[in-house]
Amino acid sequence: MRVFITGGSGWIGSAVVPELLAAGHEVHGLARSDESAARLRAAGVEPIVGGLGDREVLRASAAASDAVIHLGYNHDFGDQAGAGRTERGAIETFGDALAGTGAPLLFASGVAFVAPGQVATEEVLAPFAGPEAPRGGAEELAFGFVDRGIHPVAVRFAPTVHGAGDHGFIAELVRVAREKGVSGYVGDGAGHWPAVYRGDAARLVARALENASAATIVHAVGEQGVRTRDIAEAIGAGLGLPVASIDPDDVGEHFGWIGRIFALDLQASNELTRRRFDWEPTGPTLLEDLAAGSYFARAAA
Numbered sequence: 001m002r003v004f005i006t007g008g009s010g011w012i013g014s015a016v017v018p019e020l021l022a023a024g025h026e027v028h029g030l031a032r033s034d035e036s037a038a039r040l041r042a043a044g045v046e047p048i049v050g051g052l053g054d055r056e057v058l059r060a061s062a063a064a065s066d067a068v069i070h071l072g073y074n075h076d077f078g079d080q081a082g083a084g085r086t087e088r089g090a091i092e093t094f095g096d097a098l099a100g101t102g103a104p105l106l107f108a109s110g111v112a113f114v115a116p117g118q119v120a121t122e123e124v125l126a127p128f129a130g131p132e133a134p135r136g137g138a139e140e141l142a143f144g145f146v147d148r149g150i151h152p153v154a155v156r157f158a159p160t161v162h163g164a165g166d167h168g169f170i171a172e173l174v175r176v177a178r179e180k181g182v183s184g185y186v187g188d189g190a191g192h193w194p195a196v197y198r199g200d201a202a203r204l205v206a207r208a209l210e211n212a213s214a215a216t217i218v219h220a221v222g223e224q225g226v227r228t229r230d231i232a233e234a235i236g237a238g239l240g241l242p243v244a245s246i247d248p249d250d251v252g253e254h255f256g257w258i259g260r261i262f263a264l265d266l267q268a269s270n271e272l273t274r275r276r277f278d279w280e281p282t283g284p285t286l287l288e289d290l291a292a293g294s295y296f297a298r299a300a301a
């Protein structure tokens with residue numbers, strides 16, 4: 001297949017690209033800078049110059065492809081509404097370009113919020129709908145495309161896609177711990193975060209591209225829920241810092257933007273995904289990855 005990927009130069013995308021190439025696909029990727037274009041080219045991807053807001057570039061690239069994998073996202077946590085609008089615009093554009101083709105449109109999402117103590121499954125629809133919702137309500141929008149002959153597939157990644165070189169949420173928690181001199185957890189630390197090893201997630205994306213039915217929710221989740229207190233303790237051990245409870249009222253002040261995410265109790269299963277895609281996570285667990293040390297070596301550099 002000729003596959004158009006956005007975010008192919010990013011943390012997850014750069015692991016997905018080799019999986020796609022190994023499966024024999026021809027990959028074209030959106031690049032918003034010369035540096036990203038060079039990175040894509042070096043990885044065997046044909047770069048297409050443009051940004052996520054360049055609707056004509058997205059439309060033409062999708063229309064010329066047999067499938068779209070949309071992993072690009074502007075992670076500006078100071079402008080989440082703007083990022084949501086860009087996301088919605090990209091999904092709308094892909095929908096228009098792919099209407100009537102039946103071409104797969106895989107797009108990144110996050111595991112659904114459920115009540116504390118509950119476990120999100122691949123059958124729980126995201127509670128986010130409409131342009132003002134987180135991620136621009138993209139899941140609900142895309143699943144509405146099925147009647148237009150489009151094949152939307154939501155790949156919900158665990159809130160931490162971990163591994164050496166990760167610059168995401170765990171790296172931010174490590175940064176905050178270093179800055180504060182303490183590795184904090186929220187309240188009693190009984191909340192959870194699902195986790196997945198980057199290589200496992202990438203393998204799943206490539207498998208879902210070929211095998212997912214329309215309107216499928218894929219859970220790129222290796223572990224259903226790692227206790228947030230265990231995460232804080234592993235970070236404390238890695239940095240040689242004390243570990244302490246942070247009062248829920250002080251979360252914003254202590255952690256900054258990551259606080260409201262670390263305060264969530266999120267659990268997500270992968271049972272249906274493992275069965276549907278014959279996929280088994282084989283990489284290290286989050287705590288194993290933290291014990292391996294790369295998160296702390298990088299922060300100290």
Ligand SMILES: NC(=O)c1ccc[n+]([C@@H]2O[C@H](COP(=O)([O-])OP(=O)(O)OC[C@H]3O[C@@H](n4cnc5c(N)ncnc54)[C@H](OP(=O)(O)O)[C@@H]3O)[C@@H](O)[C@H]2O)c1
Pocket residue numbers: 006007008009010011012013030031032033036050051052053071072073074075108109110156157158159160161162168169
């Ligand atoms: N990593 C996680 O733990 C995690 C968890 C849940 C969901 N997700 C979702 O999974 C997807 C991939 O995440 P990631 O961790 O790989 O993100 P990432 O490392 O931040 O990479 C983001 C990618 O998007 C591209 N991008 C950002 N803004 C762009 C713009 N305006 N125009 C064109 N390209 C743009 C970046 O290009 P440059 O290389 O040029 O910067 C990069 O390739 C995202 O939708 C993310 O929200 C990730």
